[in-house]
Amino acid sequence: MKPFEYNRANDLDHAARLTSDGARPIAGGTNLLDLMKLEIETPDALVDINRVPLGGIEPDGDELRIGALVTNSACAADERIRRDYPVLARAILAGATFQLRNKATTAGNLCQRTRCYYFYNTEMPCNKREPGSGCSAIGGFNRIHAVLGASDACIATYPGDMAVALCALNATVEIATAEGHTRSVPVRAFHRLPDDAPERDNVLEPGEVITAVVLPAPPGGKHVYRKVRDRSSYAFALVSIAAVVRMDGGAIASAALAFGGLAHKPWHDERVDALLVGEVPSDALFDKAADLLLDGAQGHGTNDFKIPMARRTLKAVLREVTGDAE
CATH class of the missing domain: 3.30.390.50 (CO dehydrogenase flavoprotein, C-terminal domain)
Structure with missing residues (x-):
């Protein structure tokens, strides 16, 4: 693993300042650490955001706000989620293991990266890992790969379950910007299609930190x-x-x-x-x-x-x- 600097953020402003220079935020680290061990991700610095108070699930009018640091286990077990948004609880429980769900967070789950075999194999060309090098999955073994929305540059798939349920629920991602503002992006628009820039998985900009996912009023049905x-x-x-x-x-x-x-x-x-x-x-x-x-x-x-x-x-x-x- 490449050596890196480790810092702890005390609040959102502190986290934004640290990550605006290219440092990566980390909470559970269930995907990022694996990628760092394989030197697919090689950040110069990590910013631990676990001290930032983003761990609650709270009502906001008719909506429900899930903090970025809420673990997958806590989200799936929450009585309001199970009662009013059961598709979300079921999707979370369909993914990973008990141990991973106990560490993985709401924000981290949204930001997880593809499990494309070639993305994980640093000896093979991969536009997502090294832009302009080529896509080994096209013409290769691509059993798990995309059949919709792909491009000539990348046919990788997003691997998560939680975000699929959030997409059906038309949830919103709340993001703190590097300038101290807040912006909201529908989950349906948060992740990107590969087009000619498959190295970008989502719409987050440097210095931005996910603070919450907001569920709309219970849809019933x-x-x-x-x-x-x-x-x-x-x-x-x-x-x-x-x-x-x-x-x-x-x-x-x-x-x-x-x-x-x-x-x-x-x-x-x-x-x-x-x-x-x-x-x-x-x-x-x-x-x-x-x-x-x-x-x-x-x-x-x-x-x-x-x-x-x-x-x-x-x-x-x-x-x-x-x-x-x-």
């Missing part, structure tokens, strides 16, 4: 999180779907779906939500939703199977969430 993976636990999603659907008189009154394992970011297609609203559930409707979702999907060889898998998973989730589970 039925919540489902389904994760398809190679083994029943401790594995990343090949395809995952978070669905929040409310029925009214046999028709779909509201729908919000988000998808993991398919793209460089949690994938949300507002056209799919709009298609479902006001309609009576049927296989024909679900086929139309899958057609819309996968319009333009592209496999790259060993991940071609993800396209029909996403179709089958979406239809199964829609049957379940509308009350017609098989």
